[in-house]
Amino acid sequence: MKSSPQQTLSTFAEINILCPICATPMHQVAEVYSMCKVCRYMISSEQPGAGAEIVSLDAVKEKNFGFICKIIKEKFSQAKTVLDVGSSTGHFLKIANDEDLSATGLEPAEDHLKLKGLAIINLPTSDGLIFRTAFLLNKLGIKAPFNRLWQKGFASPYVHYFNVQNLKRLFENNGFVMQYSSPLYYYTIKGLWNRISCKSPFFVSVFTWIGMVLLYPLLTLRSDCFMACFFLDK
Ligand SMILES: [Zn+2]
Numbered sequence: 001m002k003s004s005p006q007q008t009l010s011t012f013a014e015i016n017i018l019c020p021i022c023a024t025p026m027h028q029v030a031e032v033y034s035m036c037k038v039c040r041y042m043i044s045s046e047q048p049g050a051g052a053e054i055v056s057l058d059a060v061k062e063k064n065f066g067f068i069c070k071i072i073k074e075k076f077s078q079a080k081t082v083l084d085v086g087s088s089t090g091h092f093l094k095i096a097n098d099e100d101l102s103a104t105g106l107e108p109a110e111d112h113l114k115l116k117g118l119a120i121i122n123l124p125t126s127d128g129l130i131f132r133t134a135f136l137l138n139k140l141g142i143k144a145p146f147n148r149l150w151q152k153g154f155a156s157p158y159v160h161y162f163n164v165q166n167l168k169r170l171f172e173n174n175g176f177v178m179q180y181s182s183p184l185y186y187y188t189i190k191g192l193w194n195r196i197s198c199k200s201p202f203f204v205s206v207f208t209w210i211g212m213v214l215l216y217p218l219l220t221l222r223s224d225c226f227m228a229c230f231f232l233d234k
Contacts, residue, residue: 017043021170030138033150039169042126042161044150058091059190065092067184068120068227069099075180076118076229083113119176119230124149127163128186128224144204149224154199164226176230186224189213 017026019036026034032045072079080102084092087105096103125131131149138146151157162170168178187195192212197205212219 021166021173029135030143030146032152033146036166039166040126040163041166041170044152044157044159044161046150046152046157046159057191057195059188060185061091062095063188064122064184064225064227065095066099067182068092068122069096069101071180071182071227071229072101072118072120073099079118083117115232117232118179119171119232120227121167121230122184122225122227123162123167124158124186124224125163125226126161127222129219129222130186130224131161144200148200164228167228171228171230175233177233179229179231181226181228183220183223184225184227185220187212189216 013028014025015028015034017034018024019026019039019041021041022036022039024036024038026036026043029035029042033042034045035042072082082096082101082103084096084103084105086107087093090105093103093105126135130145134145134149137143147153149158150161164181168181171178193205193209196208196212200208
């Protein structure tokens with residue numbers, strides 16, 4: 001389903017999909033992206049395929065994974081073992097094991113899950129300042145930043161975009177209770193150039209890098225990344 005530029009600017013077309021969180025009809029907001037106007041959950045119809053992965057995320061992952069391990073040890077000290085679902089290169093596993101947590105990784109599967117376990121989610125958020133700015137620019141016809149946030153055209157594009165509130169509601173709908181949430185770093189200056197320039201033209205990369213370095217203190221005030229911890233109720 002495609003919308004004209006006029007339609008994208010002025011109205012959101014309702015599509016034949018209900019929001020999986022609040023059962024409200026989803027609205028197409030741009031090309032492959034749709035949004036629930038009630039809880040602001042967003043979905044993309046982009047499919048995984050051939051393409052480059054984002055590079056140079058090690059620095060920001062190091063910072064956020066270290067923070068998550070600290071939260072586990074401080075706030076959920078009974079948790080001694082960690083199951084990293086979607087462990088990819090095993091970066092979190094290494095940091096967790098370095099922090100004396102016994103960590104195991106797997107790609108999504110129902111085995112191994114414990115009924116009394118703690119689910120820790122680490123995601124980008126649609127409430128972040130970068131996402132909101134890119135969303136506005138996309139409506140004005142400048143689409144590259146928004147497509148980049150969804151990793152459109154990369155090997156693993158994002159299919160869902162949550163924020164703390166609608167993720168909490170999704171988990172509550174499935175019997176969980178949120179115990180804790182916190183913003184995380186969305187990016188660090190270290191590694192930023194390679195992360196931007198791995199897929200963007202040189203001059204766009206320079207412009208974006210300068211902007212993100214100068215705005216770093218501002219953009220971390222309303223971060224584009226967060227963590228949330230859930231227990232299964234009873
Ligand atoms: Zn909704």
